[in-house]
Amino acid sequence: MAAALSRAPSGTAPRPDDDYDYLFKVVIIGDSGVGKSNLLSRFTRNEFHLDSKSTIGVEFATRSISHDGKIIKAQIWDTGALPLLLPLPLVLPGQERYRAITSAYYRGAVGALLVYDISKRLTFENVERWLKELRTHADPSIVVMLVGNKCDLKHLQAVITDDAKSFAEQNNLAFIETSAMDSTNVDVAFETILIEIYRIVTRKTLDPTGDNKPGVPGGSRIVLEPAAGGKKKGGCC
Amino acid sequence: MVEPTSAGVRLTTLPLVSDQVRGETTIISVHKKSKDVKVGLEMGYSKDGRWLVISEIHPNTLCSTFSELKKGAKLLDVEADGVLHRHPSLQQAVVLIAGAVGDLRLTIMPLLDRYGFIVSMEEFLAHSVTRDMVREENIQLKKWQKRAATPKAWQEYASRKPDKLRKRIREGVPDAVRGFVWKLLAAARSSPEFRQATTWHELVAKAADIAEDHAVQIDKDVPRTMTEHIYFRSAGKTGQEALARLLKCYAAYHPELGYTQGMSSYAAVLLLYMTEEDAFWTFATLMKSCGLVGLFVDGFPLLFHHYDVWQQLIQKHLPKVDKHIKQELLQFLGMDMKEYNQIVKEQSPMRSMLPSMYTTYWFQSMVVGGDNPAPSAVAPRLMDCILLDGHLGVIFQFGLALLKSHEKELLKLRGDSLANALRTLPTRCGDFEALLEKAHEYKIADKTLQGPME
Structure with a gap:
């Protein structure tokens, strides 16, 4: 599926920034140090930083892909340390006071990449x-x-x-192994989730207000069905 | 579109072997799968012919992700296929690097500025020091040495000429006396009892028993804090050890807070100029006496207060930019102006969504942490003012000056491009000396900066 995709118009005649058919907000979450920021920068800017900093606040970036003749623009949010706007009960370990992400951060998000580090058991x-x-x-x-x-x-x-694959299946999640460092499966991961969202959005009747740009976060919220079945994406290595 | 580094190639930075090379060098380990894989380095000799220096690094090659590898870095040793070659000649190095298959280790001395920060050749040349500058600095330094000769002399000067002191500090405390001056500034903000409750050595002993989650987070953050400075560059070396110890001691000292991401930036700056023990007490003074804990404790009361202050300041000093940012970013956030105004009116916590998008790390890590930091070299200058003022006024001033200097550009940008520009603005602060000068023109009343707590 992903093979049929081409990178967003970055070549000869770039379409303007706000020219897109669908805008999907995707959040990246997971424990500190699993590589969230590098996944984001690899996908949106093809950059990787070995000595990346811990994210304080939020990071966000956009990139468009084309699929099915449509331009899908992804607005991707990476939380490092987003302060609580609406405090949660402190039940989680680690950098809990930061991890408890806010409703504001999730506002309008239609996709989430939940990242762990394959070399750190605890993050899984x-x-x-x-x-x-x-x-x-x-x-x-x-x-x-x-x-x-x-x-x-x-x-x-x-x-x-x-183990991760069966956990994903039990919980109805798609699953993939990636390396932001050597780029393995990074594009595939983002494209897969974007296309999955697209599939659901286009199948459903959306947005009774008639806004012709579904998926714009805010105002009109798209109603998605739970992702049907865990997608089976093999590990990369 | 350039192809990313080919799959399967691993790049790792290794800790230094201390008896083998000096502390100022870094070993870079590149794994080459085959002879066809390009390393992407060009080398030449320095002007005096003594050093083999890197003259070019090609993007998207095996070497392009190592931030130490900048033009001007000196290549000391090459280890190819397990065999170490000390100070190879240019020809030798080229043959070794091109022919290696497997692990290739390059020992380099990065190009450093006079403060120990790893810099690019452009930055290095832009800030090179002339003899006249040194002469002038020495005159200033003599005056500072007199002012800070003893705590008593300092107190006299500080109480007799507070405005002059403020002016001098804003111009930058000379490196040679900076640690001492910071200690004096911190002492002025804390009561004598402050240090009597416990000793540094007691805390060091207790640090081993801090809550595990805090210890784990500290160990994660230390290797990614201020790594542009050679002191914090190598894993397991003195700088990183000292930073971890300081933060763990603080977690033992103030267990209800423990550690929150961002605190490491404040601590790191202090360690560049102070002994561990002094840095610790100065850090504790910042947190407790100056109230910066409010940036890090659950609920982040001071941070949220700072968001509000920032919104007021930008509206007052840069109304055009403020209006434009609101218009564009609210759309980015999927919120309309009406809804936003309602939120502000109701004092809903959601009102902080807007400033939190780009200012969070300004406050929580002194603009020098996070993914888009200002050059670390600005940190000591900011710290001079923070310790003098006892609050983060200078960060607001810096932010205002920064936005002002990019006003025209910002007003032209829309949506994501604007969000992106705002978020990355500190990385493009240019000549920060000039910027700091402008920053101090913005007047901010002390009382607006006091947090809602303590």
Whole structure:
């Protein structure tokens, strides 16, 4: 499916920034240090920073892809340390006071990449807690993809691919292993989730207000069905 | 579109082997899968012919992600296929690097500015120091040494000429006396009892027992804090160890807070100029006596207060930009103006959505942390003022001057481009000396900056 995609018009005649058919807001969440910011920068700017900083506040970027003759623009939000706008009960470990993300941050999000680090077991164990947070704060129909990042560190692998895969299946999540460092599957991950959202959006009748740009965060919220079945995407390595 | 680094190639930075090379060098390890894989370095000799220096790094090659590898870095050793070659000649280095398959280790001395920050050749040349400048600096330094000769002399000067002191500090405290001056400024803000409750050594002992989640987060953040400075560059080395120790001691000292991301930036700046113990107490003074804890404790009361202050300041000083930002970013956030005005009127916490998009790390990490930091070299200058003022006024001033200097550009941008420009603005602050000078023209009343707590 992803193979049929082409990169957003970046070549000869770029369409203006605000020229798109669909705008989808996707959030990237997961434990500190799993590589969220590098996934974002790899996908949107094809950049990777070995000595990246911890994200304080939020990071966001956009990139468009074309699919099915349409331009899909993704507005991607990466949380490092987003302060609580609406405090949650402190139940999670780690950088809890930051992790408890706000409803504001999830506002209008139609997709989420839930990232763990394949070389750090704990980051995978925390996935369940992140899911709980998503269920509490995001739109119940948000499309979620479980992403095992840093798959270039195969020799340090601490999370077995099949474990993650079956966890994803049980929880109706799509699943993929990526490496922001060597680019493996990064585009595929984003494109897959965007296309999944597109599929759901175009199948449903949306937006009774008649806004012809569905998926614009805010005002008109799209109603998504829960992602049907875990998509089976193999690990990369 | 340039192809990304080919799959399967791993790049790692290794910790230094201390007895082998000096602290100012860095080993870069590149894994080459085959002879066809390009490393992307061009080398030449320095003008005096003594050093093999890197003259060009090609983007998107195996070397392009190493930030130490900048033009002007000195290539000291090359280890190819497990064999170490000390100070190779140009010809030798080229043959070794091109022919290696497997692990290739380059020992380099990065190009540093006079403060120890890793810089590019352009930055290096732009800030090179002339003899006249040094002469002038030495005159100033002598005066500072007199002012800060003893705590008593300092107190006298500070109480006799407070305005002059403020002016001098805003011009920048000379590096040679900076740590000492910071200590004096911090002492003026804390009561004598402050340090009596516990000792540094007690805290060091307690640091091992801090809550595990805080310890884990500290260990994650330390290797990614102020790594442009050579002191914090290498894993497991003195700088990173000191920073981790300071933060863990603070978590032991103030267990209800522990550690929150962003705190490491404040601590790192202090460690550049102070001993660990002094840096710790100065840090504790900032947190407790100056109230910066409010930026980091649950609920972030001071941060939210700062968001509101920022919104007032930008509206007052840069009304055009403010209006434009509101218009464009609200659309980006999918909110209309009516809704936003209602939110502001009701004092809903959602009102902070707008400033939180680009100012959070200004406050929580002194603009020098986060993904889009201002050059670290500005941090000591900001810290001079923060310790003098006891609040983050200078960050607001810096922010206003920064937006002002890019006003025309910002007014032309729309939607995402504007959001993106605002978020990355501190990385493009240009000549920060000039910017700081402009920054101090904005007057902000002390009382507006006091947080809602303590």
